[in-house]
Amino acid sequence: MTALDDRTPVIVGVGEITHRTKEAAEGLEPIELMARAMRAAAQDSGAAALLAGLDSLDVVCEYSWPYTDAPALLNARLGCSPARSVYGVTGGEAPVRYIHEAALRIARGESQVAAITGAEARYTVDAAAKLGIPLAWTPRDDSVKLVRGTDICHPVAIKLGAAMPTTIYPFYENAALAHWGQTPRQAQDESSRLWARYSEVAAANPYAWLRKPFTPEDIARVDAANRLIAWPYTKHMVANPLVNMGAAVLLTSVGHARALGIPEDRWVYVWEGAAAREPRDYLQRDQYHRSHAQDLVMETVLAQVGGDASAFEMLELYSCFPIVPKMARRTLGLAPEARMTSTGGLSFFGAPLNDYMTHAAAGLVRALRAAPKGKAALLYGQGEYVTKHHALVLGSSPPPQGLPKPDYDVQAAADARRGPVPPLVLQYAGAATLETFTVAYGRDGQPSQGIVIARTPAGERLMARVEATDTASLKVLTDLDRSPVGCVGTVTAGADDLLNWSVS
Structure with a gap:
C-alpha cells in the first residue's frame, strides 16, 4: 500500500449557523455569522490551534449587507492574519471552486490551513427595512x-424583464422538457417529486x-400560498x-492534521473535480435544452470515479430551480428517485445566495464521516444563469489517484461541442418558430406577460413578448398536455422598440 503523502488535502472542520430572527436588536450581521461559523468549524475539527495557523481565507461574495473589506473585518474578529485574504466574485458555484483551489494550494505546499466562509442576513435586513428600523451593525458600503442580471444580460432581455433567475431558468426547463419528449404535465410531476425529496x-x-x-x-398545486412565479415554476420551486445563515469549511494537509492531533475520523479527502462555463449572455448560447459546460463537468467527475454514478454514496446537485439537477442527473445516469441532496435545496434549506454550497459541503462532510471507508460524494455547484459549473469529488478515504491534479478546467472540450449561435435580430416582422419561453405572473396570480425566444425562417434568433391581453397565445403556452416549443407564431412590432409574438 502506498504511503499517504503528507500534502494530501483534507477537510477537517465545518461549521454552520442559522439565526432565525427579524428583530433588529437581535439580528446578527453577515460578518458575525461568518465569525461564528468559522469558530464552529474550528471546534468541529477538534483542534483549538487550527485558526491560529490560518494562512488562506476566501470570503464568498455577499449581498445582504455589503462591506468595504469583508475579509479584513472577519480577520479582525477572529484575531487571524492570513497571508492570503480574498473576497470572491458572484456565483453559486464559487464555494466549490474555493474549496477545490484551496486543496490544490495545500497539495502544492503553498498553504497549510485554508478557510472558505460566507453568510447572508437578508431575513433581518428586509424586515428592518420594511419597519424603517436602522440596524446597529458595521456600517455598510453602498458604493460596493x-x-x-442587468450587468450580464443583453439589453433586449433587460427591456423584456428577462434578466432575473426566475425568468431565465424556465427557458431551459421548457426547452428541455420538449427535447426529452415530455409533456409539461409529466415534467411538472418530475419536478414536484424531486422537490418533495429535497x-x-x-x-x-x-x-x-x-x-x-x-x-x-403541495409543490405543484397553485394556490394563494404557492402562486405561479414564472411558468412552469411555483413559489415552492424557486430559491x-x-x-x-452562515457557513465555513476548514482545510489542511494530512501532515499538519496529524501534527495538530486532529482525529482521522474528522478527515474528509478532496479527490478530483472539473469546471467549465457557458457564454455569460444567455442569448449567445447555441440552444437551451442542455448545458455543454454542465455535461462536460458531470462526465469528467463521473470518469474520475470509474464511470458509474453508483460510486457516489451521496450527492449535492445544485438546486436553485428544478431544471439544474434534472439535467445533471440525466448526464450522470441517475434514477429519477435518486437522493440528490445532503442539505435540502435552496427552496427548503434556504438560499443564502452564493453561499449555499458552503452549507452543502458541510452537509456532505458530515455524511462522509458517518459513511464506511472508500465512499465518495459529489459536490456540484452552478452559478449565474446555467453559466458557471464546478463539481468536486470528496471521499471518506484517501484519493485513489494520489494528490489532486492541478488542471481541472474542461472548457475547451465544452466549447468544442457547441453548435453555431443564431444571430440575434432586434427588428423583425413575420413568422417565427418558438424555441423556448416562459410566462411571468404578478402577485395576484395573473399573467403579466409571456416572454419568448424564437427563430425566424432564416435561422435568426429573436426575443419578444406575449401581451397579457393575448389570452389565446398564453393558453397555448401554458397547456399542460402539449409543449408549445416548435409551434409557429407571428411577430409584429410592439411598444418600446420591442417585438410581440402571438400564436398563428
Whole structure:
C-alpha cells in the first residue's frame, strides 16, 4: 500500500449557523455569522490551534449587507492574519471552486490551513427595512458594486424583464422538457417529486430554514400560498433568499492534521473535480435544452470515479430551480428517485445566495464521516444563469489517484461541442418558430406577460413578448398536455422598440 503523502488535502472542520430572527436588536450581521461559523468549524475539527495557523481565507461574495473589506473585518474578529485574504466574485458555484483551489494550494505546499466562509442576513435586513428600523451593525458600503442580471444580460432581455433567475431558468426547463419528449404535465410531476425529496432532507436538517416536508401535490398545486412565479415554476420551486445563515469549511494537509492531533475520523479527502462555463449572455448560447459546460463537468467527475454514478454514496446537485439537477442527473445516469441532496435545496434549506454550497459541503462532510471507508460524494455547484459549473469529488478515504491534479478546467472540450449561435435580430416582422419561453405572473396570480425566444425562417434568433391581453397565445403556452416549443407564431412590432409574438 502506498504511503499517504503528507500534502494530501483534507477537510477537517465545518461549521454552520442559522439565526432565525427579524428583530433588529437581535439580528446578527453577515460578518458575525461568518465569525461564528468559522469558530464552529474550528471546534468541529477538534483542534483549538487550527485558526491560529490560518494562512488562506476566501470570503464568498455577499449581498445582504455589503462591506468595504469583508475579509479584513472577519480577520479582525477572529484575531487571524492570513497571508492570503480574498473576497470572491458572484456565483453559486464559487464555494466549490474555493474549496477545490484551496486543496490544490495545500497539495502544492503553498498553504497549510485554508478557510472558505460566507453568510447572508437578508431575513433581518428586509424586515428592518420594511419597519424603517436602522440596524446597529458595521456600517455598510453602498458604493460596493453588486453584480446583477442587468450587468450580464443583453439589453433586449433587460427591456423584456428577462434578466432575473426566475425568468431565465424556465427557458431551459421548457426547452428541455420538449427535447426529452415530455409533456409539461409529466415534467411538472418530475419536478414536484424531486422537490418533495429535497424538502424531506431539509426537514431532517437542523440547520435548514424550512423544516417541513412537502408532498409533490403541495409543490405543484397553485394556490394563494404557492402562486405561479414564472411558468412552469411555483413559489415552492424557486430559491428562498430570505434567510440568516452562515457557513465555513476548514482545510489542511494530512501532515499538519496529524501534527495538530486532529482525529482521522474528522478527515474528509478532496479527490478530483472539473469546471467549465457557458457564454455569460444567455442569448449567445447555441440552444437551451442542455448545458455543454454542465455535461462536460458531470462526465469528467463521473470518469474520475470509474464511470458509474453508483460510486457516489451521496450527492449535492445544485438546486436553485428544478431544471439544474434534472439535467445533471440525466448526464450522470441517475434514477429519477435518486437522493440528490445532503442539505435540502435552496427552496427548503434556504438560499443564502452564493453561499449555499458552503452549507452543502458541510452537509456532505458530515455524511462522509458517518459513511464506511472508500465512499465518495459529489459536490456540484452552478452559478449565474446555467453559466458557471464546478463539481468536486470528496471521499471518506484517501484519493485513489494520489494528490489532486492541478488542471481541472474542461472548457475547451465544452466549447468544442457547441453548435453555431443564431444571430440575434432586434427588428423583425413575420413568422417565427418558438424555441423556448416562459410566462411571468404578478402577485395576484395573473399573467403579466409571456416572454419568448424564437427563430425566424432564416435561422435568426429573436426575443419578444406575449401581451397579457393575448389570452389565446398564453393558453397555448401554458397547456399542460402539449409543449408549445416548435409551434409557429407571428411577430409584429410592439411598444418600446420591442417585438410581440402571438400564436398563428
